[in-house]
Amino acid sequence: MKTRHTLRLGAAAFLMLSGCAVNPVTGKKEVILVSEGQEVAMGAQSDPAVTAQFGLYQDPKMQKFIDDKGQKMAAISHRSNLKYQFKVVDSPVINAFAVPGGYVYFTRGIMAHFNNEAQFAGVLGHEIGHVTARHSARQQTKAILGQVGLMGAMILSPQVAQFGDQAMQGMQLLFLKFGRDDERQSDELGVEYSSKIGYDASQMADFFQTLARQQQKSQAEPIPDFLSTHPNPEDRYTTVNQLADKWKAANGNPKLAVNRDQYLRLIDGMVYGEDPKQGFVENSVFYHPELKFRMPVPAGWKHQNTPQQFQMADPAGKALLILMTAPGNSLDEAAQAIAKQLSLQPTDSRRTTINGFPALAFVADQVQQDPQTGQQVAGVRVLGHVIQDGKTLYALLGVAAPADFPAYAPQFTGVAEAFQRLTEPDKLNRQPERVRIVKLKLRSTLSKALTSNGVPEKRLEEVAILNGMQLNEQVNAGMLIKVVGK
Structure with missing residues (x-):
């Protein structure tokens, strides 16, 4: 054990000596192990x-x-x-x-x-x-x-x-x-x-x-x-x-x-806030106008949307739902690719139909490795649904620890079974808000200038922050300011 300890100290010393580099900004030497x-x-x-x-x-x-x-x-x-x-x-x-x-x-x-x-x-x-x-x-x-x-x-x-x-x-x-x-x-x-x-x-x-x-x-x-x-x-x-x-x-x-x-x-004209074409949440429903689908968000769950995937997280931090497109040309190919990508071991699967869409549901386990000890530790259980819409395949993955899985499985299933075609015109045609630059005609306060340019009272402080100004600040005729609108 003493020999191993000495070797470890020697290796650390070698790394520190061989990793010394001059910082370009300070000109001082420091230990950097990344070239x-x-x-x-x-x-x-x-x-x-x-x-x-x-x-x-x-x-x-x-x-x-x-x-x-x-x-x-x-x-x-x-x-x-x-x-x-x-x-x-x-x-x-x-x-x-x-x-x-x-x-x-x-x-x-x-x-x-x-x-x-x-x-x-x-x-x-x-x-x-x-x-x-x-x-x-x-x-x-x-x-x-x-x-x-x-x-x-x-x-x-x-x-x-x-x-x-x-x-x-x-x-x-x-x-x-x-x-x-x-x-x-x-x-x-x-x-x-x-x-x-x-x-x-x-x-x-x-x-x-x-x-x-x-x-x-x-x-x-x-x-x-x-x-x-x-x-x-x-x-x-x-x-x-x-x-x-x-x-x-x-x-x-x-x-x-x-x-x-x-x-x-x-x-001027820049998209402001969420861009509806990438998907948006309204009244606990996630809508995606471009891909033409909708599905519910569990009550109280936090959510994050990116071009790559839509995530929903239980506020207690015990469960996660992820929606993303899946690779492959069939339900089986997609399920197999997801299992391989995420190191899942399926324990059960079945064919089903969700609101007219062919689908495949499966349960799988993932065994994870402790990054510090290298030991295998209890992983997570996944309830997955692969849903086919023409040539597009979606994977909806509900994730929880094995002990918590039975409590969350009904919510995972409920979200998946509510996945359906988006048909409402007002959602399909939703336009983003944009930053609009206007030239003021009169001297006034920022508050009056924003109000006269259609900014509602409940959003005055938001748009004042956007302008980097206070609502009672004086603005002059000819000055450019930002407003927000479609």
């Missing part, structure tokens, strides 16, 4: 999964804008040698994130909440900062040294959450949390990089006020990912303003751009 080549490979491997998970937002002008600004900023960064890629993904969540190797993503949700190019540039610099300071590589190193696996974002029992991660096809990398020191360093880099390409970094500080108000508005609801992983927005407001002033003073107080009107015109 630059591995970072690039991780990013290249993650990118197809990211775009499949969220989809790209189909607006060539906006995609060109983020790539042009991103490449300009990457060129003056501490790691200009990387081949960066910048994309806007089709999600309403307020978020921006980067994965190793130079892949940077902004959601359309966060793009809608920026009110000028300088705010966007500050957050862009922040995300590039995560890449240049090798924050993901450091997190990976901690995971290797501590033998800690990556954790997903789902708040479910360990067995059920692990199944969800597998169904999400290894998206754990996206939910890797950075420490607050890393976030503060990225804020500093955001100020430096955005200022260097000519933008007023104090505008990024103003955007943190928008985030703080959004956080307060969320209250009991889960806060956006960009807020949950970052330091308190109000603290950041003060710090970033100080950093911006310091940079200006050190560089001769140059004239820096804000470009408010240019940015607002760019996002």
Whole structure:
């Protein structure tokens, strides 16, 4: 045992010595067990999964804008040698994130909440900062040294959450949390990089006020990912303003751009909130206009919709329902492919018909491996339904721990048996809301300006946050503001 302990210590020492590298930002040596080549490979491997998970937002002008600004900023960064890629993904969540190797993503949700190019540039610099300071590589190193696996974002029992991660096809990398020191360093880099390409970094500080108000508005609801992983927005407001002033003073107080009107015109017509064509929930029913089906959501269950799949989670965290398209040309092929993909061992199956659709129902078990001990542990039980609509095959998987499965099986069955064709015209033809940019004709308060442009009273605060303004703030004739409408 002593010999083994010595060998382990020797191996750790070897890893630490061989893994020393100079951080491109600080110039200091640090233990990094992930090479630059591995970072690039991780990013290249993650990118197809990211775009499949969220989809790209189909607006060539906006995609060109983020790539042009991103490449300009990457060129003056501490790691200009990387081949960066910048994309806007089709999600309403307020978020921006980067994965190793130079892949940077902004959601359309966060793009809608920026009110000028300088705010966007500050957050862009922040995300590039995560890449240049090798924050993901450091997190990976901690995971290797501590033998800690990556954790997903789902708040479910360990067995059920692990199944969800597998169904999400290894998206754990996206939910890797950075420490607050890393976030503060990225804020500093955001100020430096955005200022260097000519933008007023104090505008990024103003955007943190928008985030703080959004956080307060969320209250009991889960806060956006960009807020949950970052330091308190109000603290950041003060710090970033100080950093911006310091940079200006050190560089001769140059004239820096804000470009408010240019940015607002760019996002005019942008989809706001959930896009109905991707599916939407209303009165505890999930509707999908493009695929023309509907099914219920169990009362009180949380839900998340992406282009890849629709998930419903029991609020107690003991059960999960996942709807996704299934591979294969027949019900049997699809069931076999799902069982192989998710390491399921079927125990029972039967043919059935669900509201005119041919279907196959099966029960299967999954034995899971403890990531730390390597031992086989009690897994989950799955009640699956494969439903055929012409050439399209859907898999609806109800997942629970074996002990909880009998209590949830009736709900799984009830949801599956209520899957049916969507025929209601108002659901099939539902249009998304969009950000509309209007030019004011009169001087007034923001509240009066929004009301006169058709914003209902119950949404005034929401649209004020979208504009980064207070409702009692004065707005002038000729000024551009955002409203929301179809």
